Amino acid sequence: MQRQSGPGSRGAKMKYLPYVLKHLKRNWIRTASTLAGLALCIFLICVLQTVLDAIRKTTEDADPSRLITRHAVSVNFRLPLSYKPRIQAIPGVRTVAISTWFGGVYRDIKDFFPNFAVESEDYFRMYPEIRIPPDQYQEYLHDMQGLLIGSDVAAKYGFKIGDQIQMASIQPLYRVRGPLKFNVRAIYNADPARASRVNLGLAFFHFKYLYETIKDSAGSYAGAGTYNIQIANPSQAAAVMRAIDANFENSDVQTKTETEGAFLAGFVNLMGNLTGLLNTVGVAVAFAILLVTANTMSMAVRERRTEIAVLKTLGFSGGLVMTLVIVEGLALGVIGGLVGIGLAQGTVGYMVQLPFMGFILGNFSGLSVSPLVVAMTFNIAVGLGIAAAFVPAFGAYRARITDMLRPA
Amino acid sequence: MASVDVQNLRKIYKRDSQDIVVLDGMNLQVPDGEFVALMGPSGSGKTTLLNCIAGIDRPTSGTVTVGGTDVTSLSEGALAKWRSRHVGFIFQFYNLIPVLTAVENVELPLLLTNVSKKQRRERALTALRVVGLADRAKHYPRQLSGGQEQRVAIARAIVTDPDVLVADEPTGDLDAKSAEDILNLMDTLNREFKKTIVMVTHDPRASARAHVERHLEKGVLTASLSRDAAAVGAR
Numbered sequence: 001m002q003r004q005s006g007p008g009s010r011g012a013k014m015k016y017l018p019y020v021l022k023h024l025k026r027n028w029i030r031t032a033s034t035l036a037g038l039a040l041c042i043f044l045i046c047v048l049q050t051v052l053d054a055i056r057k058t059t060e061d062a063d064p065s066r067l068i069t070r071h072a073v074s075v076n077f078r079l080p081l082s083y084k085p086r087i088q089a090i091p092g093v094r095t096v097a098i099s100t101w102f103g104g105v106y107r108d109i110k111d112f113f114p115n116f117a118v119e120s121e122d123y124f125r126m127y128p129e130i131r132i133p134p135d136q137y138q139e140y141l142h143d144m145q146g147l148l149i150g151s152d153v154a155a156k157y158g159f160k161i162g163d164q165i166q167m168a169s170i171q172p173l174y175r176v177r178g179p180l181k182f183n184v185r186a187i188y189n190a191d192p193a194r195a196s197r198v199n200l201g202l203a204f205f206h207f208k209y210l211y212e213t214i215k216d217s218a219g220s221y222a223g224a225g226t227y228n229i230q231i232a233n234p235s236q237a238a239a240v241m242r243a244i245d246a247n248f249e250n251s252d253v254q255t256k257t258e259t260e261g262a263f264l265a266g267f268v269n270l271m272g273n274l275t276g277l278l279n280t281v282g283v284a285v286a287f288a289i290l291l292v293t294a295n296t297m298s299m300a301v302r303e304r305r306t307e308i309a310v311l312k313t314l315g316f317s318g319g320l321v322m323t324l325v326i327v328e329g330l331a332l333g334v335i336g337g338l339v340g341i342g343l344a345q346g347t348v349g350y351m352v353q354l355p356f357m358g359f360i361l362g363n364f365s366g367l368s369v370s371p372l373v374v375a376m377t378f379n380i381a382v383g384l385g386i387a388a389a390f391v392p393a394f395g396a397y398r399a400r401i402t403d404m405l406r407p408a
Numbered sequence: 409m410a411s412v413d414v415q416n417l418r419k420i421y422k423r424d425s426q427d428i429v430v431l432d433g434m435n436l437q438v439p440d441g442e443f444v445a446l447m448g449p450s451g452s453g454k455t456t457l458l459n460c461i462a463g464i465d466r467p468t469s470g471t472v473t474v475g476g477t478d479v480t481s482l483s484e485g486a487l488a489k490w491r492s493r494h495v496g497f498i499f500q501f502y503n504l505i506p507v508l509t510a511v512e513n514v515e516l517p518l519l520l521t522n523v524s525k526k527q528r529r530e531r532a533l534t535a536l537r538v539v540g541l542a543d544r545a546k547h548y549p550r551q552l553s554g555g556q557e558q559r560v561a562i563a564r565a566i567v568t569d570p571d572v573l574v575a576d577e578p579t580g581d582l583d584a585k586s587a588e589d590i591l592n593l594m595d596t597l598n599r600e601f602k603k604t605i606v607m608v609t610h611d612p613r614a615s616a617r618a619h620v621e622r623h624l625e626k627g628v629l630t631a632s633l634s635r636d637a638a639a640v641g642a643r
Contacts, residue, residue, distance in 0.1 A: 015519055015525065016519065019508070019516075026506070026507045307503070307505055312464070313464050313491065313497050314491070314497070314516055314517045314520070314564075315488050315490075315493070316488065316492075317489070318485075318488070400465075401464040401465070402464060402465045
């Protein structure tokens with residue numbers, strides 16, 4: 001007597017696979033469009049999660065000994081320059097340096113790279129992971145119009161030491177005197193041990209140069225964008241942050257001090273609750289694709305009601321028929337997931353080159369789809385495939401042979 | 409012992425609040441190796457009786473014993489397993505899977521066994537040889553004529569070497585020549601391979617090939633006609 005091998009046995013799993021795949025090829029346009037939808041959904045979720053992952057990683061990777069003080073309302077407002085000595089005087093503070101986003105555009109907006117006016121000596125003392133050749137650094141420090149650029153900027157635009165460039169800020173108050181002229185004096189790299197913390201796509205120049213240029217016309221906007229602070233003991237960060245903000249609580253301009261990681265994450269959140277927004281978009285896209293795929297699977301199963309009846313007549317149990325339909329959905333999920341993840345892997349690196357998006361993401365070095373995001377999105381794809389197939393599969397499981405053999 | 413033994417079979421369908429009696433206390437015995445034709449007007453219960461014998465429908469009451477197994481007492485899972493081993497079903501409209509080739513269609517029932525892939529292919533080809541279609545093994549159903557499709561369906565029905573073949577209007581969708589070929593094939597399966605066959609048909613030429621003709625009307629057997637098996641076989 002022949003022994004029946006159930007759907008759970010190892011050999012059984014494989015011998016039904018060609019049958020399932022042949023059904024997927026049956027209406028290849030429908031299968032391809034469903035796969036394209038699934039792949040696009042997974043691509044989007046993958047990209048969104050990669051951005052969120054980058055934000056998360058930045059927060060985790062940030063140096064706990066560095067704090068950033070900004071205007072309590074928004075980073076778009078400036079802080080009085082008189083705050084620097086008051087912050088410096090707070091116990092636990094080691095170094096304070098002004099950093100102001102200039103928003104200078106080189107040639108055209110599509111050639112934008114983030115650039116900051118900083119109090120160079122204090123600033124770079126607290127960022128030892130930024131490696132600047134000593135001779136170039138001295139040249140930069142001694143040139144009021146000196147420009148320090150990351151090696152990625154140098155490579156992308158072909159800048160060399162000694163080049164002269166102009167940048168006009170996108171902020172009106174910073175361009176009342178026209179574009180600022182700069183001399184490329186130094187090119188920085190990253191300390192290999194801490195490379196993940198360094199963004200090589202930035203440029204820095206002296207805050208004094210900016211201030212002297214605009215002080216007569218910009219009013220309070222000639223102040224500091226942020227005060228970057230290094231503290232002596234990271235374990236006292238919370239106390240120091242509280243002390244700084246308390247110091248200015250009764251001033252006209254209140255401050256908000258946070259850790260470097262929280263500041264960067266918050267900077268991205270300038271566009272709103274980005275994490276919530278991205279997660280909501282991801283869930284909405286996944287739900288829409290779930291409905292589309294479930295509808296497609298239902299149609300595919302409905303068209304095959306006679307075939308399902310035949311399988312059951314031949315002795316396929318309801319459970320086995322249900323499994324075959326679910327495996328069909330699973331196959332769609334696996335293929336769609338792999339295509340979507342592959343697309344995301346191939347394109348996410350280029351996102352930093354997009355205008356504006358690139359500016360935001362440029363703060364997150366080494367943007368790539370992490371194994372965690374790959375695993376998560378692949379599981380979502382598989383889950384979507386199985387969930388989409390479940391209802392039609394259950395219908396096939398329950399259907400009576402005689403009902404399904406009758407013309408619909 | 410009878411290969412098929414139907415006792416006091418009743419089948420009642422519910423339509424809204426109305427009970428429709430399809431089979432009303434039916435008794436039928438089909439000995440081993442018999443070729444029985446069930447005839448009768450539409451709605452007389454022929455197909456329902458056939459479905460109950462094949463274990464794809466359950467009676468309201470009564471018993472159906474096939475090859476010594478009371479199929480009415482089996483659970484859904486056990487019934488599916490039983491069907492895969494003991495019954496071959498031949499449909500009026502062949503019902504081949506369009507995305508599978510002829511040989512893959514024939515192999516389908518063997519997927520439920522632990523037969524190796526190579527053996528499955530060999531057995532499927534043997535079944536196709538029996539029905540005279542070994543040369544069309546790689547063809548898809550759309551590349552076959554109606555008669556050829558039905559022969560593939562018969563190969564699928566016999567590939568697991570079942571005890572009983574049940575056929576629901578096997579010639580109902582075929583032209584006269586193809587119908588004749590199919591009937592000859594069923595005749596061969598009955599005589600040479602000793603298969604018990606229960607066939608539902610409207611076609612007098614088909615029923616004439618059976619040893620026994622049973623007529624149904626309104627869910628009860630009304631008349632029976634027996635022929636000499638040897639004489640039928642000699643036609």
